[in-house]
Amino acid sequence: MLDRLNFPQPCLSLILFVVWQVLSDGVSGASVVMGLMLAWLIPRLTHGFWPERPPFRKPWKMAGYLLLVTRDIVTASIAVTRLILTPGRPRPVFISYPLTLQNPLAISMLASTISLTPGTVSADVSDDNKLLLIHSLDTEDEQKVIDTIRNRYESRLLEMFQ
Amino acid sequence: MEIAFAFVIGALTTSGVYLLLRARTFPVVMGLTLLSYGVNLFLFSTGRLATGQQPIIGSTETYTDPLPQALVLTAIVIGFAMTAFVVVLSLRSLADHDDDHVDGRQAPPGEPVSENRGGQNQ
Amino acid sequence: MITTALYITIGMVMLAVLLNTYRLLRGPDAPDRVLALDTLYINAIALIILLGITLGTRLYLEAALLIAVMGFVGTVAMAKYLKRGSVIE
Amino acid sequence: MSLPLVVFLPFIGAILAPLFAQGGRTAIAIASSVPSVIALAALYPHWSTLAGGGIVLNTFEWMPAMGLSFSFRLDGLSLLFALLILIIGLLIILYARYYLKPHENIAKFYSMLLCFQGAMLGIVMSSNLLLMLIFWELTSLVSFLLISFWNHKQDARRGARMALAVTGGGGFALLAGVLMLGNIVGSFELDDVLAAGALIKSHELYPITLTLILLGAFTKSAQFPFHFWLPHAMQAPTPVSAYLHSATMVKAGVFLLARLYPALAGTEQWFYMVSFTGMATLLIGAYVAMFKHDLKGLLAHSTVSHLGLITLLFGMGTKLAAVAAVFHIINHATFKASLFMAAGIIDHETGTRDMRRINGLWRFMPHTATLAMVAASSMAGVPLLNGFLSKEMFFAESLALNLPGLWAWLPPIVATLAGIFAVAYSARFIHDVFFNGKPVDLPVYPPHEPPRYMKIPVEVLVFACIMVGVFPAFSVGPLLYSAASATLGGNVPEYHLTIAHGFNLPLMMSIAAFVGGLVMYSQRQRFFDFHARFREIDEKAVFESAVSWTVDKANRLTAMIENGSLQRYALLLVLSVVAVAVMPLADQGIHIGSSGIRPIDWPTLAGAAILIVCALGTAAMHRERFYALVLLSVVGLMVAMGFARFSAPDLAMTQLSVEVVTIVLLMLALYYMPAWAPVESCRSRRFRDIVISLAAGAGMTLVTLAMLTEPFTSISEFFLENSKTGGGGTNVVNVILVDFRGFDTLGEIAVLGIAALGIYAMLRDTVMTPPPSDHGRAWTRDAYPLMLQQIARPMLPLALMVSAYIFLRGHNLPGGGFIAGLITAVALVLQYIASGMVRTQERITFRYHNVIGLGLLFAAGTGAASFAFGYPFLTSTFEYLKWPVVGKFEVASALFFDLGVYLAVIGATLLALVSIGRLSPHSAIKSHKESH
């Protein structure tokens, strides 16, 4: 049904429609009409650049994941702030994280999550998409970091994407 | 306020003019950019400095002079086009003369052209 | 109260800007400078929003939105230049 | 009506004659003669008027504001000259028919000759001094072309250029003189000028005016020290020498002396300048003529001498002398033209003009020899020939000159001396050529008499010499009287044209000259030896080396000043600005009103400080280019913040977007450039530049401060009041851009579009070699990092959404087509960065050129649409529509205009960036979509 109306990416269209309402001064007739138009037009225009639909299996889990990440961002920031403001030198480490995820978008989301959460930054993805290089700010045990990531984030993403 | 603003324009002009007088295309382009920043700020300030008086009808009680803002907008766009052009022209000159001197000359022989990527040469 | 908080916040952000500028000038490596610039962009977003609150107008918000988009592209371009030379290839 | 006809007939002939070239040499010669014949016929009816002392005037308006009219005048003087020009011209045409070789372009020759004839007639018949000047310079020009007729010869080219330089240059002086004369008199009409003699001579500008006019006359008539060009003009074909350089053009100078005689003559200055110049020329010409081995060289120097004689006569300032001068003009023209033609025949028949080789021609061409000998005798001043008569008058006048003390002896002595030389070189011409043993090694041997018709012109002229010599009063009396009358303004003194005046002092001088001349010729070897001791100056070489010296010096001076250094040009520009701006400010002082200065909050101060530090840092660190670029970004960001801080949200947004695109652009370029530049300039130069830039910066600071502290009102009230009601938008800046000053914006996007087109064209065929590695390190492998690729994809629709938002609100809130366009462009640039040229370009199905075109079309089309409603270009309109469900919304024409801006910005920005990106070796897209 949606395909017949030429919505190549319904999710995107939905997001765009919502975003338009966010941007507009409140929801009104005009904003709905305009929002619909843009939600239809823009994905069509950009379809070539983003041809594949994100391979979500369980998109509804996304909300929970986002909440989790938001909470972690806050705690991560506090942790990093404490580290910054207290004297003493951190114990940084480069960690090669073996990826289970295969979908590039999923990998990318995981890497983003890692960057936004406690003490870690994704520095690189290997050419074959098998390893993720993580720089951790202050860690004694690499394995603990790997485990946390695996259990807390990657598993959820796997659920969503596979 | 006005004094600081005047000094900013002065600093932009100073740096811009100094770079304009350099012998390589790249600093000249940067000099033109800096100079145009200075000029834009100057032109902008011909309407005098105002805080929170953006010329959007209904947003405040008094409005600053909108005309210089429109002029600066035009100047920014034109400056952008010109900068783009001169950047490309300097590339073209580099391609033609294998040298980025503003006069297109080759480096005198025997003088090593040291290259070093920015950042790690201190 | 909110005015005071606003001023203190502006002060803190401005202090952050100064520190970031220090890092930018100090380097020592090119990525440090890019990082400092990227952070400056984000600080600028904060400053603009604070300016908006101070002036009581939302007219400046889109400038902040623009910095978010533009600053990112700038940073990415610089980083790509450093590692790859050609930004668009 | 007939006078302009006479002048313009030859020009018409010059155009028409070549058309007869197909009919052969004779046909074209006849065709070329027609104008002269008609002209003579046209002049004939006027004779009665002139004989009665009248003048004929034909005047037509041309440029009255300038005092220039087509006015022609026929009086005795101009008639005399016109007859010389036309009759000798006819003879020359006949002569040249046989003189030029079959392969030479005779049509071109006749054409130029006729041009010359017309110009010369113009000089003598103009009644307006400016008109005369036009013809005057025209003769110089045509003579240049005629002298260089054989332009494959270097000497011909050089001689021609020298003649042009001297006579043309003199023409410029004459121009100045005539203008002054016109200034004094208030008119350029000859009648007015001639009538204003007293006014002119008493005017304070008279000395300079006279000097300038004389410069013109003297250069043209080859007077010392400008005489040198004439002998070198002998590289011309002989008909040209005979016509221009003996009979007509060189007479233009003395004609001018005659023409302006009433207006200028009779002062001490005139006397000294003219007579002494004439005297010097007379002597020098005669002396040098003696030593020339070249037949034409001898004649040329003799011409110089005779012109000096005529000048001297005019310079004497007495009326009788003027009559003698006019008389000698006639006589010299006849005998010298025939001598030149004879010399041409000899040259033609023997192949050389060197008198050391030409001997004993009497045996081979007695007819020609006879003619030449008669003419040469006339030149020497032998009685019963015309040359004798005018020379006697000259001798008499030289005696009559009342100079103080011993100076009184000078003129007669000079005259006699010149007479001696004249006899000597005439004797040489006769003896050395026609007798004096046998020819030596002639290129053409044996020489023959020339074709029958080639001698006719000579015969005619020689006949004239004899006729005038024997029956002066009968043959030339009326003409001379009328010419002298015209010269003197009607007061002709008593004079007698008879063969002899009895045994008097002038005759004694003649006899002395005759005897002395023959003695001198017989003792010639001694004189030759004496003369050989002096190094002869080759004027041509001098002229050439003077020219090449000038060229060389000019070249060096130019190279020194215009040295191709941008740094210097930029410095000059900056210095000029600083100089002109500082002067009024220093002069009147800069006024800084204290009222306007407000205290600053510390965050703004900190921002300003960062901006200043980073700006100065960019300059200081410019050799470390990437670092400088980062600093420049900070400056750009801070400027944007400044705009926001001081109530300009639109500007802040625009500045930000432009700054990022600029930085990307610079980085694209930096890839190919050295990232780190060596120290280029020395310490002192940097110091100088710092001082100058500080001066510029200080100037700007002061100006800004002065400006900011002054009260101010502007026209902007109007914009604020009419933005909503008249322009339909609340964002006044945007309404100004798309409505009040929409025309500026149209120009601005045109600039953007054109720049992109230019960039594209400039780089289309450019090949760049990028650095293969990053200083030894290989560049990173992955061009398109995974995370970037993944995030770039959703960024595009989101950014498009934002740009749509920014675009639509622009009319009422900060935003608009330009910023929206840049957002879209940057979002697409992100695709290029993240996914590469190939992938992105494949997905863009339109040409950026067309987007630019479409944008301009939208903007311009919206503007033009208002024509349809009878409103001027770019008149805007807006309407609030109320639709069910949708509600009330505004439709403004300005939106369509802004859409044009939007599209043009996208097209231009991307075309520019992609053109650079395509240079990269990685993008195998070079000829994508342009394999046309």
Place this chain on the structure above:
Amino acid sequence: MNPWLTAPILLPLFGGITQIFMGYAPVNLRRTLGLITTVLLVCASAVLVMMADDGSYRAYAFGNWQPPFGIVLVLDRLAALMVLLTSVLALFCHIYSLGGADGENRQFHALFLFQLMGLNIAFLTGDLFNLFVAFEVLLIASYGLLLHGGGTVRTVPGLHYVVLNLIGSSIFLISVGMIYSVTGTLNMADLAVKIPRVSAEQLPLVKAGGMMLLVVFGLKAAILPLCFWLPRAYAAATAPVAALFAVMTKVGIYAILRVYTLIFGDTAGELANLGMDWIFPLALITLAMGVIGAIGAANLKTLIAWQVIISVGTLLAAISLGTEAGISAALFYLLHTTWVVGGLFLLADLVARQRGSASDGIVTAPRMHNRTLLSVLFLFGAVAAVGLPPLSGFFAKLLILMAAEPGARMAWLWSVVLIGGFLTLVAYSRAGSIVFWRNTEGHIERHGTLTRSVTFSTGALISAGVILVILAGPISRYTDATAAQLLDPEQYTEILETQMVGEGN
């Protein structure tokens, strides 16, 4: 309001837009459309001249906004003259370019037309900031045209030209800012009204701004010491472009003439005739420099490029006399020099094409092809340029000399112009005789053919030297009237009362 005023702008605008779309259209179609545009432009300009000749000022208010608030075009005799001058020159340059010079760049016609648009805006606009925009339009198009045709010889002169003009643009903006910051207006008529009322405290600002403006215009016009970018840039440009550039310096002259008669004219009170004392000596030095450069020139194009500088010096010397006669003479000279020098640039290219590797160098070479025709054209062009009779240069120069009142200025003007003329004569005769006559053995390996279009357009421009003489009467009447109109700026300010269409929008 008279829509004809927009024709010189809208014609090339829409023509240029069409060309942008047609980058890949058949070349003949592009050429035809381009040429039609230029021809129409000439017609429109002729109409404007006829309209302007009644001596009134016509204003056209864009967007129906009352000046000084909106942008106006103002047509007077001067503007019409400049537009006609430009479009006639452009027509022949355009015809010449069809001989193949347009081939290397698909956007040639677009750039060409946009350049014309910029020029025409500059001549017609009555708004100081819009003049800036016009300058930028014509400059950016000229950059594109200058670098058109590839090759490495153009980049460096092009770079210099671009960079200096960019600095110039900055200075322009600063000056506009300074003037606006005091007067609060941009409309030239309004400025003319407001400048005399500037208070004493603010006078230095306006004065400095006005002087800086003069520097900008001086840069465009190429006055010494701001002229050195020109010779190499012009000599490097392709022929039709160089020929069109003959009018570029005249924009600077026009701007000086307009701004310093209207805004800083006699009526400007304290600021009357600002900077004109400077112009006279500078103009003479410029003239002298041009002559020196011309003498030392190593090839025909450079020689002619220096001739451009000579023209500038001569023009400005005449203008700075400040009299009606001086301005009128300058305008006559302007017509003459623009067309003839344009024709000479084209001719130099024709010569270069016929001489193989010797190109247009003032050096000996084997005999060129089509020598007679080309040498006759050169003769005419040179005679006109040097100022010898009977061609236009002589009359133009004569008018200028006659415009000087007796005094020191006259002495200087006459000496420099006449001696300069003499030396130029030497330079041209030397160049011509070497190029056309001094031949070496051998023959030219590769040479172009003279097509009808290139020969015609070259000949047509050079024949301006004759036509101007024939029409000298009417033309000088027009220039006299123009000068009188310029020196009476009060009427110009009446455009502030331009009648709007209807009730407004």
Place this chain on the structure above:
Amino acid sequence: MNQALEILLSILLLTGGFFTLAGAIGLARLPDFYTRLHGPTKATTLGVGAIMISSLIYFSVTEGSINMTEILIMVFLVLTAPVSANMMAKAAMHIGVRTTEETRGQGWDQ
């Protein structure tokens, strides 16, 4: 505006300022590039986030309508910050930026 709201806004603002400043201190103070990378990506993001939320609340209250440009800004920041960090890290590894002595392991070859 009531008191509670003011307190909330003030706290949000100050929190934002604090974290922004902390990020900057980190950038200035931390020993090597990779450690410095952590500051901005987290602290600054949070800091700006807090300020943004206060702005959102402030304008929603004062203007009575909900316009959530701030949220969009936040979305952009969260989306882009990791990518920027990733790109900068890759650049640093390519250039061979030194790490502190304490760092275990090392970056990858680029």
